[in-house]
Amino acid sequence: MLYYQSLKFLLGMQIKKIAPLTILFMLTSLVDLVGISLIGAYLAIIFDKSFIYQFKEYSYLNFLMTYEHSQLLLVVGISLIAMFIIKFTFLLFSNYLILSFAAKEQAKIQKLLVNGILHQSYENFLSSNSGDNLSSVANFSGTYREVLQAILQSLSNIIVISAVCIFLGITSLITLLALSLMIGLVIGSYNFIFANKIHSYGKDYTDGASDMIQGTTDVSSGLKEIKTLGKENFFTSLVSVSADKIARASLRLNFLGIIPRNLIEVVLIIFVVLVVAVNLETNEELSSLLSMLGVFMAGMIRIAPLISQLQISWNTIVYGKEPITTLSNIIKSQGNGMEEPKNLKSFSTKKHIPSEFKSLVLKNVSYRYPASDKRSIKNISFSITKGDFIGLIGPSGAGKTSLINIILGFLKPTSGKILSNEEDIHKDISIWREKCAYLPQDIFLVNGSLKKNITFEENAENSAILEKSIKLSKLSDFIDTLPEGIETNLGDKGVRLSGGQRQRVAIARAIFHERDLLLLDESTSALDAETEKEVMQELIGLRKEKTIIAIAHRISTLKDCNKIFRINNGELEGPLSYNEIARNN
Incomplete structure (x- = not known):
């Protein structure tokens, strides 16, 4: 039956x-x-x-x-x-x-x-x-x-x-x-x-x-x-x-x-x-x-x-x-029923022109995973404004990635609110995500051209915003070495790219999609010190246009942050200065 x-x-x-x-x-x-x-x-x-x-x-x-x-x-x-x-x-x-x-x-x-x-x-x-x-x-x-x-x-x-x-x-x-x-x-x-x-x-x-x-x-x-x-x-x-x-x-x-x-x-x-x-x-x-x-x-x-x-x-x-x-x-x-998806040829990311990002405020935010009795995030409150470079540190399992997922709207707080420009992000989560870009440690790349990996579009034009994203991410010299330029296939999961090049592709992707808030989840932790320094300098150069929240693996990564927070057992401490953190470590 x-x-x-x-x-x-x-x-x-x-x-x-x-x-x-x-x-x-x-x-x-x-x-x-x-x-x-x-x-x-x-x-x-x-x-x-x-x-x-x-x-x-x-x-x-x-x-x-x-x-x-x-x-x-x-x-x-x-x-x-x-x-x-x-x-x-x-x-x-x-x-x-x-x-x-x-x-x-x-x-x-x-x-x-x-x-x-x-x-x-x-x-x-x-x-x-x-x-x-x-x-x-x-x-x-x-x-x-x-x-x-x-x-x-x-x-x-x-x-x-x-x-x-x-x-x-x-x-x-x-x-x-x-x-x-x-x-x-x-x-x-x-x-x-x-x-x-x-x-x-x-x-x-x-x-x-x-x-x-x-x-x-x-x-x-x-x-x-x-x-x-x-x-x-x-x-x-x-x-x-x-x-x-x-x-x-x-x-x-x-x-x-x-x-x-x-x-x-x-x-x-x-x-x-x-x-x-x-x-x-x-x-x-x-x-x-x-x-x-x-x-x-x-x-x-x-x-x-x-x-x-x-x-x-x-x-x-x-x-x-x-x-x-x-x-x-x-x-x-x-939970999506049996209706076949329609209009799949419409690849437009934006439904409207998003408002400029000005601020993000977390008010007494807590979160507990459905299968757990313990809260992974406990009454966290802090605020950031446009141009901030925020650092997050803490031991493994402290709740850093959970906090990033909450900020992105993938996890809805059990209690508390998250306000962007004084509006609850969950009022329309798609509008909030139009302001965000996520850069993990293992950058997501598809088996396709460099252009396709930046744009996530099948036949993207060489527009001004694409050129800007390549320039600001410092990919121009690398593209000049490729046999087919930006149309060169990167192989399965970008196998032909180094760690630093993969991070630059992710940065170019965020710039191309005109995202105001960049969230880095230990995105430079797998890089050697010199390459990490180069990538971080490129990110710092974007501070006039972008706001950055970075989970750090190395303390040295945080020296240019204007605010640093420590997360331990789901609780937030800070803001702290780089000197305080360096001295304690």
């Missing part, structure tokens, strides 16, 4: 599309019945032309009674071929709809999952399992697609099998051995025509899956920076492109995969008609041949693979129970 509810939840309003698909399956089974009935009629006419006179009360069939025996066989034979071609077309169409429906559902779920990760609360993100998040996008969604295909295919197969069984008889399948040469020719031709296409679709699927993992890894690694810069739609769009690529490749691969079996059925019927026609021309005895060409052969050739598919589909449905239940629970926990 839980499995059914999970599937129903994931399908949402799309569950209504199953009813018209069922109607199409019934029409396909009706075409099956007509085709197999024609086989019986064709065989009866071969033995006795007078069989057609049983239908003389049907005036629309009277024209058949005017034909000679050989002509009648030819007309009914052509009708038989035409009916199986129609059946072949119906089967292709119904299977295409099954594959298309399942592939689109998979793409929908993948988009929902990534959009949910980006828009969930930060507290929920901290408590979630990142492995489940990645697996749900990369693997569970694929299982969901396979289960949908299995359910719809099983429904179709059961309807067809039930209809065809009416016409089953008992006979021999030895004739099939005689068709081996013709079937081999058909399979060989199919591979010759489609082998390269299947290879290219497989590559598209592999590339799309790789891009999907890369995109979701980027989202997981850089969530705070993405949310701070308001780039959720940009990253959701990147993953959506990969999701659509996988869906198209999967659809084409599976669609081509169903052609051979159905094509062979048409070939079998053509072969039977050709054998009969050849025997008529040679005047050879047909009785031994016709004894093996009955309803049973047509029926069994049709339903034998379907019975096999039913077992495979059932295994798939059973296998998918745990992944789909988990997938449903993950989407429910994200």
Whole structure:
């Protein structure tokens, strides 16, 4: 029951599309019945032309009674071929709809999952399992697609099998051995025509899956920076492109995969008609041949693979129970419902022109994590104004990063208020984040060009603000050494950059997005002393335009701060002078 509810939840309003698909399956089974009935009629006419006179009360069939025996066989034979071609077309169409429906559902779920990760609360993100998040996008969604295909295919197969069984008889399948040469020719031709296409679709699927993992890894690694810069739609769009690529490749691969079996059925019927026609021309005895060409052969050739598919589909449905239940629970926990994200091509960060940052005031701010009884931040109060360079120090686990997360609005205070320009930042957190930039120790970089890593935009222009961000972050000389300048790809997670260069990219990103408040979470702690000194000098040079709050690993980093606070066990001490701190340490 839980499995059914999970599937129903994931399908949402799309569950209504199953009813018209069922109607199409019934029409396909009706075409099956007509085709197999024609086989019986064709065989009866071969033995006795007078069989057609049983239908003389049907005036629309009277024209058949005017034909000679050989002509009648030819007309009914052509009708038989035409009916199986129609059946072949119906089967292709119904299977295409099954594959298309399942592939689109998979793409929908993948988009929902990534959009949910980006828009969930930060507290929920901290408590979630990142492995489940990645697996749900990369693997569970694929299982969901396979289960949908299995359910719809099983429904179709059961309807067809039930209809065809009416016409089953008992006979021999030895004739099939005689068709081996013709079937081999058909399979060989199919591979010759489609082998390269299947290879290219497989590559598209592999590339799309790789891009999907890369995109979701980027989202997981850089969530705070993405949310701070308001780039959720940009990253959701990147993953959506990969999701659509996988869906198209999967659809084409599976669609081509169903052609051979159905094509062979048409070939079998053509072969039977050709054998009969050849025997008529040679005047050879047909009785031994016709004894093996009955309803049973047509029926069994049709339903034998379907019975096999039913077992495979059932295994798939059973296998998918745990992944789909988990997938449903993950989407429910994200709290964003089943509405697919729209307008993903709109990458604009700003909804309006933000007001200039003037001040930030924390009033008796406390915070306790949901799973803890202990407050990690205790009644902290302080104020800063534009141009301040604030230093935060304290032992590991003292609450420094928690305080930064509270200031950024990722964690909402359990008590107390945070005011920017005398307004509560939680009145509209997106407006507040338009003033902030977050620079962690491990700078978030995507596998793309330097320009893309600064702008987080796909096709950013070389604007004046981009040039300014490069100049102020002291990246100009470095860019001159790159083979393609600012368009040079930095590799996976910026593997080609040094620590100092990575920090300068982060500074350029903050300047490009015109952020007034820079929050540094031990962002220079992994640098050597000389590189750290250079980066800090560049930050100090921005004090006329920017306000800086920096968590420090080295005391020497704080000598240019005009205010320094010490955090210990969630409590704030200060402001302190650099000399006081240096003397105590």
